[in-house]
Amino acid sequence: MKEFVVTPWEVKGKVDYEKLVRNFGIELLDERILAQLKKHTGELHYFLERKIFFAHKYFDLILKEFEKGNKFYLYTGRAPAGPVHLGHLVPWIFAKWLQDKFNSILIFQIPDEEKFFFKDDLSLEDTKKWAYENILDIIAIGFDPKKTKIFLDTEYAGHLYKYACMVAKKVTLSTTKALFGFKDSNNLGEIFYTCMQSVPAFLPTIWEKKPTNCLIPCAVDQDVHFRLTRDIAPKLGFPKPATILCKFLPSLTQGGKMSTSVENTAIFTTDTPEKVRTKIIKYAFSGGRKTVKEHRKKGGIPEIDVSYQYLTFFLEDTKKLKQIYEDYKSGKMLTGELKEITIEVLNKFLQEHQKRRERAKEKIEEFMLRD
Ligand code: TRP
Numbered sequence: 351m352k353e354f355v356v357t358p359w360e361v362k363g364k365v366d367y368e369k370l371v372r373n374f375g376i377e378l379l380d381e382r383i384l385a386q387l388k389k390h391t392g393e394l395h396y397f398l399e400r401k402i403f404f405a406h407k408y409f410d411l412i413l414k415e416f417e418k419g420n421k422f423y424l425y426t427g428r429a430p431a432g433p434v435h436l437g438h439l440v441p442w443i444f445a446k447w448l449q450d451k452f453n454s455i456l457i458f459q460i461p462d463e464e465k466f467f468f469k470d471d472l473s474l475e476d477t478k479k480w481a482y483e484n485i486l487d488i489i490a491i492g493f494d495p496k497k498t499k500i501f502l503d504t505e506y507a508g509h510l511y512k513y514a515c516m517v518a519k520k521v522t523l524s525t526t527k528a529l530f531g532f533k534d535s536n537n538l539g540e541i542f543y544t545c546m547q548s549v550p551a552f553l554p555t556i557w558e559k560k561p562t563n564c565l566i567p568c569a570v571d572q573d574v575h576f577r578l579t580r581d582i583a584p585k586l587g588f589p590k591p592a593t594i595l596c597k598f599l600p601s602l603t604q605g606g607k608m609s610t611s612v613e614n615t616a617i618f619t620t621d622t623p624e625k626v627r628t629k630i631i632k633y634a635f636s637g638g639r640k641t642v643k644e645h646r647k648k649g650g651i652p653e654i655d656v657s658y659q660y661l662t663f664f665l666e667d668t669k670k671l672k673q674i675y676e677d678y679k680s681g682k683m684l685t686g687e688l689k690e691i692t693i694e695v696l697n698k699f700l701q702e703h704q705k706r707r708e709r710a711k712e713k714i715e716e717f718m719l720r721d
Contacts, residue, residue: 357531358571359468361598361607367404367570374573376405376595386413391451397444397596400662405570407580408592412565416452422563423554424448424456425591427547430480431465431472434487435616436696437569437599437608439703440663442491444596445567449493454565456493458500458717459550460485467539474504482714487619489710489717490703501719503546508721510549513556517545520582529574548579551591561589569607570595600659604635619707623697630657630693637678638685649681650688657685657692665695 354363356370371378379398383406388394390413397403412422426445428438449456462477481502488500503510526532526541554562566576573593580590598607601615608616614633617626637655639645652658652675665671674691677683 427459429464432610490706
């Protein structure tokens, strides 16, 4: 099998998630822990049933503590550098579900310095502009304004910097080199940045003035940052944060994740219905056969079909999804038909999202924390 790469800055090749679990020292979300979760939520989000959220670290402890009456906060984030695409929404949708089920406060970090450090052609003005664009998508998810705090690092640094310094003092250059693969040519901002991403995991304890747990729903590539956070937390007197981790939404063209920086691999939340249609028809990698005759005889391959993969993320109706799987696999359903269904499902989702995104423009201030 071809090698794959998963770091916070790069996802390449076909990801072997089992291998990732071993390499990252995380655990699979197994039946036991899902049953334990269901005791509190009454149902499982389809992201869990379909193993889109598939791994965790210390989520079992979060539940155990919750059962003892100890609440937890949620924390996630988004480094602004461009428009939001469908893949970004996945952890946010799940965070909203957790917020509703556990009545948790959500801390939403917008590190507007992160991509500034990592990309040559991006100014702090650019990332700030994208931050406020992206916040519309975040609010559109439907988070409770009374229980959700959003901040930009550059606007809330007065509250964060002290703790970032405490983290920085505990992390050596050789640790960041080993964890992130940094070289001597990396700039100091890139090396320091992970300290800023650690801090919100400690805010629950700082705000509550007593040890308070933090659960971080995010894509699996971000766990590296939190491995560092977990390592230094006890040294600073904070509880170790837990993570609950999802897979990547595949890019339109096969291989790797949906990415803003590669043309025609992503569907953006502001795409028009026509644009979504063109992208799916023209670019979505197909698991269909070369001719209709061959397709009818051998059937399609849903496992490699990007449209089908998108349905597993965005079609809630599990019975319908199963039927589509059967029909495509048996050859009864052709690629064209599968693509039409996908276009309809995505456009219906986006139509609702875009309405909420528009309304979010008046709500920004209800969510923001600033110095
Ligand atoms: N590094 C993340 C990104 O590239 C942004 C981020 C900051 C984040 N804090 C987080 C993501 C916490 C998940 C959880 O988008």
